[in-house]
Amino acid sequence: MKVLVTGASRGIGRAIALAFGARGAGVALAVREPSGPAVLELLASIPGARAVPVDLSDSAQTQTLIERAREALGGLDVLVNCAGIVHYEALADLSPESLLQQLTANFVAPTFIARDAALHMQAHGGGAIVNVASTLGVRPAPLTAAYAASKAALISMTRSLALEFGAAGVRVNAVAPGIIDTDMIRAERPNTAGAAALSVEEQLAGLRKLHVLGRLGTAEEIAQSVLYLVDAQFVTGTVLIADGGLLL
Numbered sequence: 001m002k003v004l005v006t007g008a009s010r011g012i013g014r015a016i017a018l019a020f021g022a023r024g025a026g027v028a029l030a031v032r033e034p035s036g037p038a039v040l041e042l043l044a045s046i047p048g049a050r051a052v053p054v055d056l057s058d059s060a061q062t063q064t065l066i067e068r069a070r071e072a073l074g075g076l077d078v079l080v081n082c083a084g085i086v087h088y089e090a091l092a093d094l095s096p097e098s099l100l101q102q103l104t105a106n107f108v109a110p111t112f113i114a115r116d117a118a119l120h121m122q123a124h125g126g127g128a129i130v131n132v133a134s135t136l137g138v139r140p141a142p143l144t145a146a147y148a149a150s151k152a153a154l155i156s157m158t159r160s161l162a163l164e165f166g167a168a169g170v171r172v173n174a175v176a177p178g179i180i181d182t183d184m185i186r187a188e189r190p191n192t193a194g195a196a197a198l199s200v201e202e203q204l205a206g207l208r209k210l211h212v213l214g215r216l217g218t219a220e221e222i223a224q225s226v227l228y229l230v231d232a233q234f235v236t237g238t239v240l241i242a243d244g245g246l247l248l
């Protein structure tokens with residue numbers, strides 16, 4: 001199995017790359033800095049893994065990603081669109097630049113990468129695509145309006161791709177994680193109106209309580225969900241909620 005993972009330098013994408021590597025898959029890591037220490041360490045941990053450089057904010061790089069990954073891997077069976085960004089900000093403070101940055105990284109770039117992968121898979125007997133969305137794409141929360149909209153759009157695009165490429169044996173699904181303990185959730189957030197300032201640890205304690213399971217998820221648990229969606233041969237166009245009961 002030949003697998004491309006975006007956002008593989010750290011967090012959830014890194015765990016997904018390691019999970020496929022543990023299965024003996026050929027893994028290409030789509031990363032901004034292929035010679036950064038974290039990527040070099042990951043390359044050393046996954047036999048035969050390759051790094052393919054990409055900055056999702058640069059459409060020229062995004063447009064050639066699938067072609068470069070196919071060359072690096074000698075084919076492509078699975079794409080996991082995991083890279084993403086969030087800016088914690090009130091809608092009142094949202095700038096056009098911030099909205100466009102989040103839409104580009106979380107929706108526009110993954111859409112064209114998935115489209116190009118689906119076209120390749122269509123011509124080569126099928127494949128599987130998993131987009132990493134978010135529960136915020138299903139139900140919004142304060143300070144993440146642009147991010148939530150970008151993930152809702154990604155979920156809609158997941159379904160459209162599944163519809164248009166299913167007959168060719170290309171399955172397209174999304175996973176919607178709850179709050180996962182990575183760098184992404186440790187960024188400082190502005191206060192909601194009238195609220196006292198919270199430390200990052202206080203924020204995390206509050207976030208844990210939002211989950212029925214009483215804890216945050218781990219990157220490895222989201223990797224399990226991705227592997228399930230790649231394995232489940234009769235599942236397409238679905239959104240797997242992996243949220244420890246957050247939406248409940």
Ligand SMILES: NC(=O)c1ccc[n+]([C@@H]2O[C@H](COP(=O)([O-])OP(=O)(O)OC[C@H]3O[C@@H](n4cnc5c(N)ncnc54)[C@H](OP(=O)(O)O)[C@@H]3O)[C@@H](O)[C@H]2O)c1
Nearest residue numbers: 007009011012032055056057083084134177179180182184
């Ligand atoms: N953590 C959560 O609670 C949570 C919940 C729901 C969904 N998600 C989604 O899960 C995915 C992974 O999140 P995470 O928690 O692992 O976040 P993270 O630790 O902040 O990692 C983000 C990844 O995206 C990459 N990336 C960001 N902008 C990029 C760009 N312009 N070009 C190329 N790569 C870029 C980063 O690369 P660099 O190392 O180069 O910055 C990094 O590998 C995201 O799509 C996120 O929206 C996360």
